[in-house]
Amino acid sequence: xxxxxxxxxxxxxxxxxxxxxxxxxxxxxxxxxxxxxxxxxxxxxxxxxxxxxxxxxxxxxxxxxxxxxxxxxxxxxxxxxxxxxxxxxxxxxxx
Amino acid sequence: xxxxxxxxxxxxxxxxxxxxxxxxxxxxxxxxxxxxxxxxxxxxxxxxxxxxxxxxxxxxxxxxxxxxxxxxxxxxxxxxxxxxxxxxxxxxxxxxxxxxxxxxxxxxxxxxxxxxxxxxxxxxxxxxxxxxxxxxxxxxxxxxxxxxxxxxxxxxxxxxxxxxxxxxxxxxxxxxxxxxxxxxxxxxxxxxxxxxxxxxxxxxxxxxxxxxxxxxxxxxxxxxxxxxxxxxxxxxxxxxxxxxxxxxxxxxxxxxxxxxxxxxxxxxxxxxxxxxxxxxxxxxxxxxxxxxxxxxxxxxxxxxxxxxxxxxxxxxxxxxxxxxxxxxxxxxxxxxxxxxxxxxxxx
Numbered sequence: 001x002x003x004x005x006x007x008x009x010x011x012x013x014x015x016x017x018x019x020x021x022x023x024x025x026x027x028x029x030x031x032x033x034x035x036x037x038x039x040x041x042x043x044x045x046x047x048x049x050x051x052x053x054x055x056x057x058x059x060x061x062x063x064x065x066x067x068x069x070x071x072x073x074x075x076x077x078x079x080x081x082x083x084x085x086x087x088x089x090x091x092x093x094x095x
Numbered sequence: 096x097x098x099x100x101x102x103x104x105x106x107x108x109x110x111x112x113x114x115x116x117x118x119x120x121x122x123x124x125x126x127x128x129x130x131x132x133x134x135x136x137x138x139x140x141x142x143x144x145x146x147x148x149x150x151x152x153x154x155x156x157x158x159x160x161x162x163x164x165x166x167x168x169x170x171x172x173x174x175x176x177x178x179x180x181x182x183x184x185x186x187x188x189x190x191x192x193x194x195x196x197x198x199x200x201x202x203x204x205x206x207x208x209x210x211x212x213x214x215x216x217x218x219x220x221x222x223x224x225x226x227x228x229x230x231x232x233x234x235x236x237x238x239x240x241x242x243x244x245x246x247x248x249x250x251x252x253x254x255x256x257x258x259x260x261x262x263x264x265x266x267x268x269x270x271x272x273x274x275x276x277x278x279x280x281x282x283x284x285x286x287x288x289x290x291x292x293x294x295x296x297x298x299x300x301x302x303x304x305x306x307x308x309x310x311x312x313x314x315x316x317x318x319x320x321x322x323x324x325x326x327x328x329x330x331x332x333x334x335x336x337x338x339x340x341x342x343x344x345x346x347x348x349x350x351x352x353x354x355x356x357x358x359x360x361x362x363x364x365x366x367x368x369x370x371x372x373x374x375x376x377x378x379x380x381x382x383x384x385x386x387x388x389x390x391x392x393x394x395x396x397x398x399x400x401x402x403x404x405x406x407x408x409x410x411x412x413x414x415x416x417x418x419x420x421x422x423x424x425x426x427x428x429x430x431x432x433x434x435x436x437x438x439x440x441x442x
Contacts, residue, residue: 015407024386028393028410030403035390051261 003083006053006074008095010081011051016048016089026087041066046082051093054079056084096188104175109196109203111216115167117386125149127234128293128346128363129241131162135228141166148227149349155171162241164214164233171219174201175215186232190402197236197407202229206240223368235291235350243249243405246277247346248412253354254287254345255279255437261364262437263292264425265391266372275427276354282434287345287362287419290352291397294366296343296415315398342366343416367442369419375426378436388422389413 004010015030027036038046044066046055048058057079059070066073080092084090099106117136123145125132134145134157134306146153179200189196197204216233220226239249253264253272264272279344344361371383371429392413393400399409421440427433 015239015403017410019386019410021386021389021414021417022384024384026386026389026393026410026414028400028406030401030406037386037390048142050398 002086003095004078004082004092005095006054006056006078007095008055008081008092009051009053009065010055010085010090011093012049012051013091017045018043020047029089032087034095036089041076042080042084045077046089047086048070049081049084049090054094066095098196099187099203101187102175102198102200103203104173106198108173109206110167110215111207113165113205113207113213114171115215115217118166118168124154124161125152125233125234125425126154127152127238128295128348129162129238129245129247131159131161132234132237132241134166135163136166139228140219144222144227145230146229149372152349159334162212162214162237164216167215167217168218169219171201173203173217174219186398188235188236188388188398188401190404192404195236195402197233197264199232200229201225202233203234204233204356206237212237212241212244231350236398237350238293238348239396240405242295243399243408243412245295246297246412247293248396248409248416249291249293249348250392251290251397252292252437253289254292254347255284255434256287256345256364257284257288257438259364260367260442261287262367262440263294263345263369263420264372264394265369267394269429270372271374272372273353274374274429275425275433277430278427278429279434279437280354283432284434284437287321287347288351289354291348291350293346293348294343294416295346295363296419297414301343343420366420368423368437368440369417370423370425370437373424374425374428376428377426378428378430378432379426380423380436380440383424385414385417386421388420389417391422392417 016027018025018027020043021038025046027037044062059074062073097106101108118141119138121137121139121142122135123142139205184200187198194205194207201218201220206214216239218229220229224366242248248358253276255262264275266272276286280286343366345366369388396409
């Protein structure tokens, strides 16, 4: 179970490389030797994970970009941030 | 396990530079994608074995530019002994900003950028299939790195052509590359290789907004979750050159599995489409996104996709390829309609 909250600050792990193409992200994790494809929300979350902004700030940044209501957006971003953290693509800088 | 410990008796004595005792004074040039490649330091027997195995690709060395490799003797006692019956192994690699070290069955090798790419190969194999196997294992890696530097890639794939343009069939081991190649061969296709093929991009590739949609087909639906299933990274392993054609080229490599021409001359064709293979009970085609295509390409780019120092270059090259060539998921059955579907793809 992920412990990611609105105040959590996350960053991409150092072995993660990615490319954004037409709203999706292709992620290469060297240590796990695998390639992943993220959808639009997943790609946005990965791109925002700079180790400086909190998850709550990501949601604010995405509010005008994605065509979903605020409640759905917050739920999706929290869920995806947790998935990416559990998948080893993001690491917690501050809880 | 530390680098090379699985193959070498004394991993700490791995050659620190390209030097040693050559096998002989013979040399040969191979015209393989990304080349030409010049090999020197060969014995007469080794030289002849290469020329026999790669007949249409070999020529005498001349003063022209080439990627140079030197071949050196190594005592058999440097290598661990194995019972290799039925064994397929993976080369051990050690990456650094300036080069790559390789260790495998009876081989040690290094690739160095000084700044041009140069190579050194040490082996105890003097002749026979053991020698050509060592040589081919080294050449595969050399070509993969050279093509990356040249703006291309080696792709674990099946390459098919109708003589005008080519199709790249992608999928992990067991996805059906050889089976689908055989089905197309029976319908008149030429199989370039069912194992490894080269792609080479022009300096500026035309951008296509998305794959053209065959009549009656629907595009890819939005996926549900944030993360699609991960793809494992691959383990491994002119007659007519149309270099003036725009767009990426598919180039034949002499590395085949069950199908393809190992000893034929170089040949390249404009790449018409990339197809992710799925076995099924019918034959159908549906477009996939450039991102999905890119994920498949990265997973299928042997050797360099595990190199942390060159993964950005690989991602950049394959992103250009994924953006410039239509990509589809190809569900195929054993019914034989596969080749007709491929030829219906708009070009």
